[in-house]
Amino acid sequence: MRSHYCGDINTSHLGQEVTLVGWVNRSRDLGGVVFLDLRDREGLIQVVYDPDLKDVFDVASTLRSEFCVQVKGLVRARPESQINPDMKTGEVELLGKELTIINAAAPLPLSMDNHQNNSEEQRLKYRYLDLRRPEMAERLIFRSKVTSAVRRFLDDNGFLDMETPILTKATPEGARDYLVPSRTYKGQFFALPQSPQIFKQLLMMSGFDRYYQIVKCFRDEDLRADRQPEFTQIDIETSFMSSEQVMAKTEEMVRGLFKDLLNVDLGEFPRMPYSEAMARFGSDKPDLRNPLELVDVADLVKDVEFAVFSGPANDAEGRVAALRIPTGASLSRKQIDNYTKYVGIYGAKGLAWMKINDLDAGMEGVQSPILKFLNEDIVKQIVERTGAQTGDIILFGADNATVVAEAMGALRLKAGEDFDLLEGEWKPLWVVDFPMFEKINGGLHAVHHPFTAPRSVTPEQLAADPAGTVSDAYDMVLNGCELGGGSVRIHDAKMQATVFDILGIDEQEANDKFGFLLEALRYGTPPHAGLAFGLDRIIMLMTGASSIRDVMAFPKTTTAACPLTNAPGFANPQQLVELGVSVIEKQPEQDAE
The missing domain is CATH 3.30.930.10 (Bira Bifunctional Protein; Domain 2)
Structure with missing residues (x-):
């Protein structure tokens, strides 16, 4: 039905007759001439119909967005004043000779232009239309x-x-x-x-x-x-x-x-190394475009009369980290409060801060609600360690190491965007x-999965120090x-058994779930x-x-549903009988008494 794709037509086709198929992206009648933007997966081309071919012109005048049509015509150069450098086909147009409506389109349930503001629910419900948009295609x-x-x-x-x-x-x-x-x-x-x-x-x-x-x-x-x-x-x-x-x-x-x-x-x-990433950036997937880094200051504040700092500073599982934001002294109290709420999402109980209004003025040039707990020497060391300058702000996270990493790592990313600090377009690493294992609720769990090998240790060494093994x-x-x-x-079967034992997977459970794998490990793996x-x-x-x-062509929503097909849905009762499955219906919520 076609000789070319719409987006592939260029000056090399001048003077040729071509046949195109696609959808009407836009149709407009300007002074008795119909201009039609025809779209397929490869792009757009402008088609021109003039009144000389009355029957064809009359059909062209009836077209609306998303009609599926076939067009036959002559490729010609656009007038100099009408060349569009933003289109692949911007130097040419098609003089329409024939036009066939393959399928008309009903009024559309969503906007199809580049500036569409459809909700995600609409876009997923009518995904077959959404995917026609050039951006998605x-x-x-x-x-x-x-x-x-x-x-x-x-x-x-x-x-x-x-x-x-x-x-x-x-x-x-x-x-x-x-x-x-x-x-x-x-x-x-x-x-x-x-x-x-x-x-x-x-x-x-x-x-x-x-x-x-x-x-x-x-x-x-x-x-x-x-x-x-x-x-x-x-x-x-x-x-x-x-x-x-x-x-x-x-x-x-x-x-x-x-x-x-x-x-x-x-x-x-x-x-x-993972340990360095967590220490410097509070994340095991750091964005290196962001120059901000976390700096540990626990050793500087372990003796202060400020339990928020001294408590974590003297706890083996605690951490006190500082984040310097260049020019951050311009933050208002409301903005600092918003940052405090933000880190609260990640479990932080608060956010201490210190503005360096004038570095040369010593303590007189520092502004902070916690300044009364810190002597001049400690403040000076914090400033030196963070590299703070006049006009900067230092934000502090103090809690167990996990909370500090998650909260301050997230704040680092947010501040980097808020202050437009990102450097470079791509930063891989x-x-x-x-670590082999992480502690969760008192037990050890595999950081990756239970088939990950430790680096350069024997099964006995792993069993002796699982938490310290890389x-x-x-x-x-x-x-x-x-x-x-x-x-x-x-x-190695012995190493795999050791890992299962550390994870609390006993021999029976290991054999039930992975017996075939453990058996395979015995034969020259x-x-x-x-x-x-x-x-x-x-x-x-x-x-x-x-x-x-x-x-993705047909994704689910954030609630794992598909608006297009209304999945998931209820199964046929007869199928459930054949499967031996019974369904517990959701009970209506009881009214509060």
């Missing part, structure tokens, strides 16, 4: 280019594209799994995979030493702008490669994507040397966003390592979208 086309480039790179480097099961067994984090009831095994359930982790390890054990898959994964968890219940991973696993080699190869892939598709040279990625893991971070993470895997990238996040960053929902 370009993102999905770009996504396709990224996946093609990834496949080419991995294919050229000896990786095999291999599928793993979608119906599998619940993971250790089973509370977050999507469960699928089995009709043939009533009362039992499959789980949708949070990742292909176990299966890709089994492929390594099977001798397929370089695997990849662009795969759907599922997590039933609270959602944010960069989270979805179903998402896509670029999943990679290798045998006989060290963590350094895996990082080098995947870094090469990502640098190639940015160079080939955006003409951006990311350069070499620096390495930063690798965060390495993560894992052989690595995360790729770009502009404060984790693009992907991976690790060297455990390939090679050393192996891998990494998984979040494809949606990569596309979001590369296209400048604010949410991964804007780079």
